[in-house]
Every structure is written in C-alpha cells, then in structure tokens.
Amino acid sequence: MEIFSTIKETRDCLINLKKEGKTIGFVPTMGALHRGHISLLEQAKKENDISVSSIFVNPTQFNDKKDLEKYPRTIEDDILKLKAAHCDVLFAPGVEEMYPSTLVKEPEIDLGNLGKVMEGKLRPGHFQGVCTVVKKLFDIVLPNKAYFGEKDFQQLAVIKYMVRILNIPVEIIPCPTFREADGLAMSSRNVFLNPDERKNVPLIYKTMMEAKLLNTNKTISELKKWVEEKVNENPFLKLEYFEIVNSETLQLITDTHLPITGCRACIAVKVGTIRLIDNIAL
Numbered sequence: 001m002e003i004f005s006t007i008k009e010t011r012d013c014l015i016n017l018k019k020e021g022k023t024i025g026f027v028p029t030m031g032a033l034h035r036g037h038i039s040l041l042e043q044a045k046k047e048n049d050i051s052v053s054s055i056f057v058n059p060t061q062f063n064d065k066k067d068l069e070k071y072p073r074t075i076e077d078d079i080l081k082l083k084a085a086h087c088d089v090l091f092a093p094g095v096e097e098m099y100p101s102t103l104v105k106e107p108e109i110d111l112g113n114l115g116k117v118m119e120g121k122l123r124p125g126h127f128q129g130v131c132t133v134v135k136k137l138f139d140i141v142l143p144n145k146a147y148f149g150e151k152d153f154q155q156l157a158v159i160k161y162m163v164r165i166l167n168i169p170v171e172i173i174p175c176p177t178f179r180e181a182d183g184l185a186m187s188s189r190n191v192f193l194n195p196d197e198r199k200n201v202p203l204i205y206k207t208m209m210e211a212k213l214l215n216t217n218k219t220i221s222e223l224k225k226w227v228e229e230k231v232n233e234n235p236f237l238k239l240e241y242f243e244i245v246n247s248e249t250l251q252l253i254t255d256t257h258l259p260i261t262g263c264r265a266c267i268a269v270k271v272g273t274i275r276l277i278d279n280i281a282l
Helices: 007-019 035-047 065-070 075-084 126-141 150-165 188-192 195-200 202-214 220-232
Strands: 002-004 024-029 050-055 089-091 145-149 171-175 238-246 263-271 274-281
Touching: 002 007, 007 024, 007 050, 007 089, 007 126, 024 035, 024 126, 035 050, 035 075, 035 145, 035 171, 050 075, 050 126, 089 126, 126 150, 145 150, 150 171, 150 263, 150 274, 188 274, 195 202, 202 220, 202 263, 202 274, 220 238, 220 263
Parallel strands: 002 089, 024 050, 024 145, 050 089, 145 171
Antiparallel strands: 238 263, 263 274
C-alpha cells in the first residue's frame, strides 16, 4: 500500500494510473476504522482496478470543538487494517494540507430540505463541512466510484445531491450498514461507550425493528410517540429524534397511516455524552 500525505503526490500517482486505463474505487473515512469501513473497501476492490482510502478528521464538519478534539485518532492501527484489506493507496493529509491558510472559502451549496432536517437541524453547518471536504477529496482522487455506508443515511443523500447538482463525474455506491451481533450499528464513536451503556444501546435497533412491525396499524405520530416512550424508559438512553422520511428527498412524512413505501426511519439517541444515529428501510 502506498501512503501519501500531500495532495500533489496523491494526485500525480492516481492521474498516472487513470492514464493507464485503471478504474479507481474510493472510500473516504475519518479513521478509527471498523469492520464497516473495511466492507466498503472490499466492495471497492471488487468493482475497480485500484482501491483508495483517505483518513482525515475534517474540522469543518464539527460544530462542537470538544467533539472534534475527542474524536478517536488511531492512524497506526488504521494503516494496519488497510494493509490487511489490501488497500492500494492511502491519502492521509494534515489539516494545513487540506485547508491552507491562503485558501479562499468556497461558496456554500444550497442543500434545501436535505440540510434542514434531523442532523442538519441539530448540527448547523455540519453538511456544508461534509460537502466541502468530500468535493475536495473527489477533486484529488478522481474516483470512478465512491463508497458510503447507509448508516449515515442523511450524509449519503447529501453527497448524492451534491454530485448531481455539481455534475461531478463519480458514481456514488451506497453500502449496507454493518452491525454488531446484537444489532448495534458499527460506529467509530462506539469505543466511547462505557460497559453499562454498551449493554443498553442494542435497544435502539431493537426498537426500530419493532416499530417496523407495528407500522401496519398506527399513524406516524402514534408510532413516533411509541418509539419515544420505548427509548426514554431506558435510563441510559435519551431520544433526540425519530423521523420517517422520503428515502430520496428526506422530506418528513407526517399525519398519515402506515404502511407506506419508499421511506426510511431515522433515529438519533443520546447515550451519556455520545450521540448515536441509525436508520432502517420501511
């Protein structure tokens, strides 16, 4: 695996490979890699000649500086995992490389409803930061395909939208959420859960699956109330939101009877100081 820390050497390497007719599959990450990340890389390797990953904790998508400071950074372990998965190229830049002090701020993308609901509502500026860094990474790596997990479903929708409106020549490949044996969605933040919290967080996925079974005889408002009560009765968990949205537009769906199709149930739960998000198809 070749490891680069500068934009120039990364771009030079990948441009030469593209000139040879090689296709590039790209998995952007913020490190603290887990099995879910590796599954994205495995799919990229199956569908492309060259697999590329990036590790960069992007400061522009954190609206809480404390969250940025404590985000797990495990670069040496991450490199070992990528080598074991036979990643071909790793781009691991520093902040100054990606955001030099001379950089002129790029104009914001109007995300419309995509940036106003759920995570966009609770984390102002977050998705603008995501768009900024992902576009910069696409410009550097020039991938044919880029792979994103469905666990961050709203982020996936935002990136698909950005690629479409900016006419970026990359195919976005959604990949299924990887879960622990007890149903907990794999996340880099799971390492912060203490033993008692870890024992209780599988209730999040369990509640969503039960809600999916209940969706034949309840209105959405009734279902939301049921989920809120189910989650909040656990002393370790506090519901931030449970929403049912259109899978493409993320438009909130309200005041209707279930079942409905083409929708996603999305949830965010506070566990101590940690926020966990998850979603399932309905």
